[in-house]
Amino acid sequence: MSLKVTVVAPSNIAFIKYWGIKDHERIVPYNPSLSMTLSRCATRTTATRLEAADADQVLVRQPGGEMEAAAGPFRAGVVNHLDRLRVWAGVECGFRIATENSFPTGTGIASSASGFAALALAVIGALGREVTREDASRLARLSGSGSAARSVLGGYVEWPAGGDQPDAARQVLPPEHWDLRDVIAVIDTSAKEVSSREGHRRAVSSPYFAARQELLADRLRSVRQALRDRDFAALSRIVEEEAIDLHLIAMSSRPPIFYWQAGTLTVLARVREWRDAGLEVCATMDAGANVHLICTAAAEPGVVAAVEDIPVVRSVIRDAVGDGPRSVDDHLF
Ligand code: PMV
Numbered sequence: 001m002s003l004k005v006t007v008v009a010p011s012n013i014a015f016i017k018y019w020g021i022k023d024h025e026r027i028v029p030y031n032p033s034l035s036m037t038l039s040r041c042a043t044r045t046t047a048t049r050l051e052a053a054d055a056d057q058v059l060v061r062q063p064g065g066e067m068e069a070a071a072g073p074f075r076a077g078v079v080n081h082l083d084r085l086r087v088w089a090g091v092e093c094g095f096r097i098a099t100e101n102s103f104p105t106g107t108g109i110a111s112s113a114s115g116f117a118a119l120a121l122a123v124i125g126a127l128g129r130e131v132t133r134e135d136a137s138r139l140a141r142l143s144g145s146g147s148a149a150r151s152v153l154g155g156y157v158e159w160p161a162g163g164d165q166p167d168a169a170r171q172v173l174p175p176e177h178w179d180l181r182d183v184i185a186v187i188d189t190s191a192k193e194v195s196s197r198e199g200h201r202r203a204v205s206s207p208y209f210a211a212r213q214e215l216l217a218d219r220l221r222s223v224r225q226a227l228r229d230r231d232f233a234a235l236s237r238i239v240e241e242e243a244i245d246l247h248l249i250a251m252s253s254r255p256p257i258f259y260w261q262a263g264t265l266t267v268l269a270r271v272r273e274w275r276d277a278g279l280e281v282c283a284t285m286d287a288g289a290n291v292h293l294i295c296t297a298a299a300e301p302g303v304v305a306a307v308e309d310i311p312v313v314r315s316v317i318r319d320a321v322g323d324g325p326r327s328v329d330d331h332l333f
Helices: 072-089 110-126 133-141 195-203 209-230 232-251 262-276 300-306
Strands: 004-016 020-023 032-049 057-061 067-069 095-101 154-159 170-173 181-186 279-283 291-295 315-320 326-328
Touching: 004 232, 004 279, 004 291, 032 110, 032 181, 032 209, 057 072, 057 170, 072 095, 072 110, 095 110, 095 154, 095 209, 110 133, 154 209, 170 326, 181 279, 181 300, 195 232, 209 291, 232 279, 262 279, 262 291, 262 300, 291 300, 300 315
Parallel strands: 057 095
Antiparallel strands: 004 032, 004 326, 032 095, 032 154, 032 315, 057 067, 154 170, 181 291, 181 315, 279 291
């Protein structure tokens, strides 16, 4: 019987955003990025190897709860990653894969980060291989999702730009250093119209792309320092600047990409009010309309109560910094 391995890998939320790919084949980013690994928003993936001649079988949990054979771009993305993992491992076998998310997919909660990190780790396990976290990070990145490179580690994680060579992510600080929370204001659960892959491709066409690149070395140093000092005021300033700049570049790309919705702006306006009233909270968005409210543990109950009161917010997910992926025994097949 082939080995069956199940991995739960968390999503992450970037404070310094990865936006723009220099080398699409090897997934080399233009700029370094730094994120907080989450704990509750996660992908669970089970993998086992099939006989050499068998085609890959890919199952995915549907929003209604049933497991179904994956199709279209989702299946293509998984098989593409499996192809790259096969080349790395020097094997030709097919795989049986089943996967589910604990949160809505494709809505700016980095399902590709958790999904491809879980896939890489489950397949590595199903092949009976052991790898360092650095190699796991490189293998997760081969999926095409750069943010997956950060989801193989817990706590606060940096993925260097790596010059012309792809690099592995590394932990900057462990999760216990600072118990930050991520209260996610879900405004829209439908999948985004333009993928982040396409967003990375268009980013360089924005007249503001180069201007942001010049700011990033300083911003990265300041975020590292704010995290080390647990200085929320300093952190929140840069986190919001970065979120706005990412969307500024998306909106000024040719052709433009709008991830924000009216509800996004409503939440952003309220966050400024709460902060002025003394709550330690700031906002950031990945490639989607939903708003991540980063806050301290002390501020979290107030943030949750306030955000639940906004009519445009459909649901609230409470998450926190977490310690990274883990293997579990409750398999999906
Ligand atoms: O990893 P990708 O290709 O899904 O791109 C992620 C891009 C952002 O989520 C917007 C930013 C980031 O660094 O996570």
